[in-house]
Amino acid sequence: VCARSTSTRRCCTPRCAPSRRSPTATRRIVVWTPGPANSAYFEHTFLARQMGVELVEASDLVVRDDVCYMRTTSGLARVNAIYRRLDDAFLDPLEFRPDSLLGVPGLVRAYRAGTVAIANAIGTGVADDKAVYCYVPAMIRFYLGEEPLLDNVTTYLLDDPEQLEAALARIDQLVLKPTGESGGKGVVIGPSASEQRLVELAATVRRDPDAVDRPGGGAALDRADRRGRRHARGPPRRPAAVRDLRRRDPDRPGRADARRARARVADRQLLARRRLEGHLGAPGRARRRSSSRSRPMSSSRRRRCRDLRLRSWTGQAQQQQQQQRLRPPP
């Protein structure tokens, strides 16, 4: 874990956007947490402490003239890089969810202007989806030209009719998981589930493959062996890491294991880049004037934004709790 904090800091440092007034000044990195009500708050605290940087919340950050600052007792202090630990949808109420109390108004504008770096970049959350896991070997072959050193656990995507039938044929040997959930929510372990539960689950999946115990999609992972026992395998690999700019060339061959390769591939936003470039523009390339061309806000939106600027920390904490229960809308 300590090595992770060191590598995270090392990866964030070259991403730090330079200061216009003093390019040689010390770059400031912060870890951005949703707040104490978040279930992983202890992890955020530990990470910030190990990295030796400040742990900030939304109310600590403010954007002025397309530059991101944090409020300190000595005034506003420039922030160069943000290691964020909250979802895309909550980042900026002006761009994404307007009811977000966890976000910083204008942050995406500063990101477009290239004055602040955000890690992981917006859109990389898609790589954390369980459905992407199935395609990781193909990504490694396509982008790195290598064979994965570790094979994937056999995984069925239930929205594919053929794979759905194959999975249902041996549902008592499989582990079924909602693709977008985390923390074990909605997981059904076939070998230990009752017959009735499996029948109900099969009916649910057949009726709507995208709704395994919750709206949003499902996948069946082969976590059980042929004799019906659960494997003593490690936790599912999450291809979420800080984008590593030291290995910029995706075609360069390297001796990386499959896990690192997956992380690199995922973090290069291969899936999200096209979507983002059309919607937001590539980070750091857009000119600052682009903010003036943004669409005008409606009066109701402006009112909500004003309320967000004057938000209370109580409201922020409530939304952290809300975030635990509610999925953001697609």
Next chain:
Amino acid sequence: MLARIAHELFWLGRNVSRAELTARMIDGVFQADLQGRPDDPAGVTLSWDAVLAIMGSTASTRKRRKPVVRPTRAETVALLSTDLANANSVVASLERAREGAHSVRDVISAEMWEAINAVHLGLADASIGVSDYGGPYSFVSYVKSRTALFWGVASRTMLRDDAYAFLDAGGRFESADMVLRMLRVALPAPGERSASPRDGQALALLGAVGGLQAFRRAGAAAPTATAVASFLLYTRSYPDSVAASIDAVRAALELADANPRSSEPVLRLSRVAADLDFRGRVGRGDDGDLLEVCEIVGRELTLADGDITERYFGGVMSPTHVS
């Protein structure tokens, strides 16, 4: 240091101090109520109306249909001790302090968190509450001991950095504010005769803040309202006096501020401290002067509170330094 963290620490200190001094005041007034007689002008008396005036609370905050002309002892004690709906009550202050401590758990020491969290758990115990039979004694004793434990642990386990400075500043600021409120109620009005029941009130308040022995040792003056008020206002060697508290807040902010010479709250508090020092040396004055001093210092403290919020807690809207 992050403005949010500093703000939480400052108000953590204020809330703990407010809870402690409110409990002390309830205790002092309760003891005075037991000992004194209403027909004895020189006795140690203090009406429960005065206590509510000090705390800025009224019995009507409980939304009674009929206005209560003279609240009873039990009503006032319950309102100021265990009424969560009253923001000035001891329990409400301690709950706010716990919430603040929870949000800065990685800044304060684990023992400090345990101390403040134990109060929260302990107050849920019915045996510590205020009872009609035993009065507020067990409640007040518990709160005084736990808050003393909190400050003791804080002084032994926290690094002397910005975090401790803001915590200490908050505690001492609230102490100055509360003592000042007490004095403004206990001091006689300018037209009032000097040998009034206010003497007893002042003495009761002196006992409430635990300064009876210190007052006796500091001078041989009779415990009149004027003498007690002068002692609680000017005596720097007594830590709960207004002058000592303001000086401590100034010192703490000087430590936390990178540039204290240009800090408006530090400069304002320095002026107030110097003014109190001057007035204390020139002459203790009569009751009218003391009342005026209390009002002036009270106004300055209100302005200093705004200055502190503006300078340290995110009120700054333009960058003061960019690195």
